[in-house]
Structure formats: structure tokens, C-alpha cells
Amino acid sequence: MASRFPRIAFVGSGAIGRYYGALFTRVGENVTFLMRSDREAVRRLGLKVKTPYEEFTLAKMNVAENSRDIGPCDLVVIALKTTANQQLDALVRPLLHEKTVILTLQNGLGSDEQLAALFGAERILGGLCFVCVNRTAPNEIVCLETGSVSAGVKCLVGDDLAALRWKKLVWNIPFNGLAIAAGGITTDVVLASPDLAGLARDLMTEVIGAAAKLGHSIPLSFIDQQIESTRTMGAYKPSSLVDYLAGNEVEVDSIWGEPLRRAERAGARVPCLKMLHALIAQVTKLRLSRPD
Amino acid sequence: MASRFPRIAFVGSGAIGRYYGALFTRVGENVTFLMRSDREAVRRLGLKVKTPYEEFTLAKMNVAENSRDIGPCDLVVIALKTTANQQLDALVRPLLHEKTVILTLQNGLGSDEQLAALFGAERILGGLCFVCVNRTAPNEIVCLETGSVSAGVKCLVGDDLAALRWKKLVWNIPFNGLAIAAGGITTDVVLASPDLAGLARDLMTEVIGAAAKLGHSIPLSFIDQQIESTRTMGAYKPSSLVDYLAGNEVEVDSIWGEPLRRAERAGARVPCLKMLHALIAQVTKLRLSRPD
Numbered sequence: 073m074a075s076r077f078p079r080i081a082f083v084g085s086g087a088i089g090r091y092y093g094a095l096f097t098r099v100g101e102n103v104t105f106l107m108r109s110d111r112e113a114v115r116r117l118g119l120k121v122k123t124p125y126e127e128f129t130l131a132k133m134n135v136a137e138n139s140r141d142i143g144p145c146d147l148v149v150i151a152l153k154t155t156a157n158q159q160l161d162a163l164v165r166p167l168l169h170e171k172t173v174i175l176t177l178q179n180g181l182g183s184d185e186q187l188a189a190l191f192g193a194e195r196i197l198g199g200l201c202f203v204c205v206n207r208t209a210p211n212e213i214v215c216l217e218t219g220s221v222s223a224g225v226k227c228l229v230g231d232d233l234a235a236l237r238w239k240k241l242v243w244n245i246p247f248n249g250l251a252i253a254a255g256g257i258t259t260d261v262v263l264a265s266p267d268l269a270g271l272a273r274d275l276m277t278e279v280i281g282a283a284a285k286l287g288h289s290i291p292l293s294f295i296d297q298q299i300e301s302t303r304t305m306g307a308y309k310p311s312s313l314v315d316y317l318a319g320n321e322v323e324v325d326s327i328w329g330e331p332l333r334r335a336e337r338a339g340a341r342v343p344c345l346k347m348l349h350a351l352i353a354q355v356t357k358l359r360l361s362r363p364d
Numbered sequence: 365m366a367s368r369f370p371r372i373a374f375v376g377s378g379a380i381g382r383y384y385g386a387l388f389t390r391v392g393e394n395v396t397f398l399m400r401s402d403r404e405a406v407r408r409l410g411l412k413v414k415t416p417y418e419e420f421t422l423a424k425m426n427v428a429e430n431s432r433d434i435g436p437c438d439l440v441v442i443a444l445k446t447t448a449n450q451q452l453d454a455l456v457r458p459l460l461h462e463k464t465v466i467l468t469l470q471n472g473l474g475s476d477e478q479l480a481a482l483f484g485a486e487r488i489l490g491g492l493c494f495v496c497v498n499r500t501a502p503n504e505i506v507c508l509e510t511g512s513v514s515a516g517v518k519c520l521v522g523d524d525l526a527a528l529r530w531k532k533l534v535w536n537i538p539f540n541g542l543a544i545a546a547g548g549i550t551t552d553v554v555l556a557s558p559d560l561a562g563l564a565r566d567l568m569t570e571v572i573g574a575a576a577k578l579g580h581s582i583p584l585s586f587i588d589q590q591i592e593s594t595r596t597m598g599a600y601k602p603s604s605l606v607d608y609l610a611g612n613e614v615e616v617d618s619i620w621g622e623p624l625r626r627a628e629r630a631g632a633r634v635p636c637l638k639m640l641h642a643l644i645a646q647v648t649k650l651r652l653s654r655p656d
Binding site: 250253254267274344347351353355358359 | 542553557559563635636639641646650651
């Protein structure tokens with residue numbers, strides 16, 4: 073079967089990029105990874121992927137140091153952290169021909185619009201990942217919860233990307249946020265404290281209210297659902313907490329900053345989101361300036 | 365001149381208790397300190413007091429290990445941290461006779477009422493300290509900003525203690541709170557961030573609103589005054605931050621918890637105070653459980 077996309081590039085080859093890129097590679101797609109760290113290890117050793125359901129190794133992964141070495145592709149998948157979005161133009165432009173499709177899997181809000189402004193809205197697709205993937209060695213990743221997208225991957229197709237992004241934020245804003253702002257705690261600790269769990273609900277209510285002002289209707293019953301499904305996750309470390317604890321940049325602007333700006337522009341009342349954003353921005357800045 | 369209070373005891377002999385007790389001792393009052401840490405050093409060496417204006421040493425300080433060794437006094441000054449208030453009954457009762465006056469200099473809300481419930485409201489006086497005193501050696505304290513109370517001390521007498529306590533909280537709630545919740549920062553860092561300074565103003569507005577609901581009128585212009593006077597303090601560490609950084613207990617309940625409960629009971633809207641309390645409670649609990 074001929075691929076719809078003869079040549080595919082992954083921009084941003086952290087854990088998420090490697091995971092989805094590996095799934096594409098495994099089903100025979102021609103994927104090249106724009107990879108910075110671990111490039112030589114992956115080139116030499118390939119990549120081992122562990123999930124709760126299986127384990128496989130790709131002996132050969134195409135990796136490149138810069139976009140010009142890859143050249144024009146038919147599909148470019150963006151799995152870059154949003155903190156590096158100022159590099160999108162330089163990283164992506166050499167990968168484009170007239171009909172290249174760009175799929176962004178990035179967190180939060182803002183990337184869809186930034187890509188559309190740079191490369192034209194008609195070629196941009198947005199995707200949301202509901203997975204938990206961590207790098208456990210230079211050539212190994214572990215996926216604790218497998219989720220959406222394609223190529224042998226569970227995938228839901230929605231028809232309102234912005235609404236889906238807000239829906240994902242209903243979880244990310246409180247849980248990624250409180251995990252950091254309350255001192256570096258897992259989701260079970262948030263739920264175990266009546267005050268923090270109440271705060272998570274208040275934040276969810278604010279996010280749903282902001283989404284409503286922007287025309288995206290999310291039922292309030294979604295809050296209970298999210299709390300319940302979080303309960304099943306145990307001592308879960310949200311991705312932002314993983315970044316924070318590792319001393320890496322946290323996606324502050326796309327997860328809290330841009331949603332806050334859009335909420336305020338729409339006239340939504342979001343005092344807790346505003347406060348959470350201010351605290352996270354400061355705490356993460358300090359962390360980068362004085363890691364321990 | 366015969367003292368109105370022939371025998372005076374200080375309960376809680378941290379930096380604040382030592383400072384005011386020393387001032388009383390210096391003007392000839394008969395003061396005994398109920399002292400836990402540094403007792404032998406102070407007994408042997410006395411106490412050195414440094415302020416921006418002078419430096420003096422008291423060669424002899426009366427210190428005692430427990431209240432029964434002191435016995436009934438005419439004035440009992442409480443400078444205990446509010447985190448130890450469950451010990452008030454045991455510490456204070458042996459110091460009382462029928463007419464003993466009790467003056468509490470403690471932070472935040474709740475101590476006045478707890479003391480009144482234990483020992484009778486008619487003998488309780490409340491005082492507020494606007495000072496910054498730190499222990500710099502077992503027998504030395506440094507006072508960076510001298511403030512109110514009596515015995516050669518600048519002292520303002522107010523006629524509405526509760527209103528004054530709320531007025532003090534207009535500063536303590538945001539600045540002590542954000543110093544901890546934003547990762548351990550001084551007041552100048554709060555003011556340097558437009559987001560955090562805005563949050564401080566939002567919190568002040570909430571506290572003034574709550575005080576108003578409780579019948580204490582504080583003009584909104586007080587906010588600008590407080591911001592401006594904080595600007596002159598430079599890289600100031602609020603007392604709660606000093607406690608937090610030293611790994612000591614923070615007065616979470618009297619500074620944020622009790623004001624929050626009273627505000628909510630009065631029907632005031634205090635979303636930022638509520639959030640700040642939840643975060644500080646968690647962060648300080650973590651700090652005590654895993655000091656570094």
C-alpha cells in the first residue's frame with residue numbers, strides 16, 4: 073500500500089516524538105527524525121519501545137541533525153516543546169514543498185495559530201496526545217498509557233480542534249499546574265487534599281467557563297468525570313511536573329499563559345487561572361536559574 | 365517609679381519576645397523569659413541587641429525552663445508562634461493570679477479569642493508588632509526595623525483591635541504568602557513582576573473586602589500606600605519566608621486559614637486568598653516532611 077505521505081519528518085524528537093515516530097516507522101512509513109540529544113545513540117542502536125501491552129525494538133531509525141539535511145517532506149509532525157516555538161520557522165521551512173501537510177501534536181494553545189501564520193492555515197492539522205511517555209535511556213522510551221493519533225494508534229477524529237484543545241486544558245491547567253505550584257506533588261496528593269481538590273474543581277470550572285465564552289461548550293459534568301479518571305491514575309506525574317523536576321523548561325505559556333490571555337480577552341472570570349499562571353511563571357523561572 | 369506590673373513574664377522567647385523583653389528589662393522592669401532554645405547561653409552571657417540606631421547588651425536576663433518555676437505574674441506577654449497555640453493553656457495558666465493581664469503580640473487572627481476563651485476576655489490585651497527582628501547568635505538579636513509596643517518603644521494605641529489585625533493582614537497575606545508560594549522570593553521580586561504585583565493587589569483588595577464585610581473599614585487607597593512602603597524595604601524577607609527557609613513551622617492557620625474562614629463565613633468573595641491558603645498549606649507541609 074503506497075503511503076499517502078511518502079516522506080515524513082518529525083520535528084522535536086523527545087519522548088512523544090520518538091514514540092509516535094516509532095509507530096509510524098514500524099508500519100513501514102519513511103520517517104526521519106530531526107533529533108538533537110541522543111542522536112548518535114539512536115543512530116547506532118535504534119530505539120526500544122516499551123508499553124503496558126508490548127515491547128519492540130526498531131533497529132534502524134533515520135535521524136538528522138538539521139532540517140536542510142532532510143529536505144522537503146510530505147508530512148511534517150511537530151512534537152517540539154512549545155517553549156521552543158520561536159525556532160519553528162527555521163526548523164520547519166526547509167522541510168516544506170507546496171503541498172506538505174503539517175501536523176502539530178503540541179500542548180496547550182497557540183501553536184496551531186503560529187504555524188498557520190508562518191506556513192498557511194490550509195496545510196495545518198492539529199492533534200492531541202493523551203499518553204504518558206518517558207525517556208528511560210538514550211535509546212529507550214516507556215509508554216505508560218497509550219493513546220490517540222494514527223498508524224496503528226488509537227485515534228479519534230474530532231471536528232472542532234479548538235474545542236478539543238480547551239477540553240484537554242480542563243485537565244492540564246489544574247493538574248499540571250497544582251503539581252508544580254503546590255511544591256512538586258503527584259495527582260493523588262492533589263486529590264487527597266480537600267482544599268487542593270476543591271481548587272482543581274474551581275480551576276476546571278473557570279476553564280469550562282472560558283471555553284464557553286469562546287464558543288466551545290463543555291458540560292460541567294466533565295469535571296466529575298475527570299476527577300474520577302484521575303483517581304484511577306494513582307501517583308501520576310503530569311508532564312509539566314516531569315519537566316519541572318528534571319530542571320527542564322516548562323510549557324508555561326501554551327498551557328497557562330495563552331489560555332489566560334484568550335479567557336481574559338473573551339471577558340471570562342478566571343481569578344484562579346490568573347493566579348496559577350503568575351505563580352508557575354515565577355516558580356519555573358527560579359527553578360531554571362537555581363537548579364538543585 | 366513603681367511599675368504598674370511588678371512581675372512580668374514573656375511566653376515565647378524567640379526573636380520578637382527577646383527583643384521586647386529586653387526593652388522592658390532595660391528600663392528596669394522585672395522580666396522573666398520562658399525560654400526553650402538558647403536558655404543556657406542567655407543565662408550565662410546575657411543578650412546583645414543591635415538596631416539601626418543603637419547597640420546594647422543586657423548582662424543579666426532572667427530565664428526559666430517552665431512556667432511553674434516562674435509562678436504568678438502581673439503581666440504575661442505572649443510572643444509564641446501561633447503554631448504552638450495548643451500549648452497556651454499549659455504554658456500560661458501557672459503564670460496567672462486573679463488580676464494578671466495578658467498581652468498577645470502574635471500574628472494573624474485567632475489568638476485573642478483563644479486566650480479569651482481560656483482565661484477570660486476581660487484580662488486580654490492585643491498588640492501588633494511592626495518590626496523585623498532576627499536571631500543572629502544564641503545570645504544576639506538584630507532588629508532591622510524598630511516598631512510599636514511600649515517601654516521606650518514607639519507605640520500607637522488603637523481602639524479597634526480586630527480592625528488593626530485585619531489592616532496588618534492586608535500586607536501579611538499577600539507578601540508573606542507570595543514570598544513562599546512563588547518559590548521563596550523577597551518582596552522586591554514580587555513587586556518587580558507585574559503579574560505577582562497585580563496578584564498582591566488582588567489579594568489586598570480581597571482582604572479589604574473581607575474586613576469590610578466584618579465591619580472593619582479600610583480604604584482602598586491603603587493598597588497603594590502599602591505597595592509604596594514595601595518598595596522602600598528592598599529585598600525584604602517576610603517572617604513567614606524566614607520560617608519557611610529555615611525549615612521551621614509557618615503560621616499558616618493564623619495568617620491565612622483563620623482569615624479565610626472568617627471571610628467565607630461573612631460571605632466575602634476571596635478566591636485568591638482561598639487558593640493561596642491551599643497552596644501554602646501544602647507547600648509548608650512538604651517542606652517540613654522533606655527539608656533539604
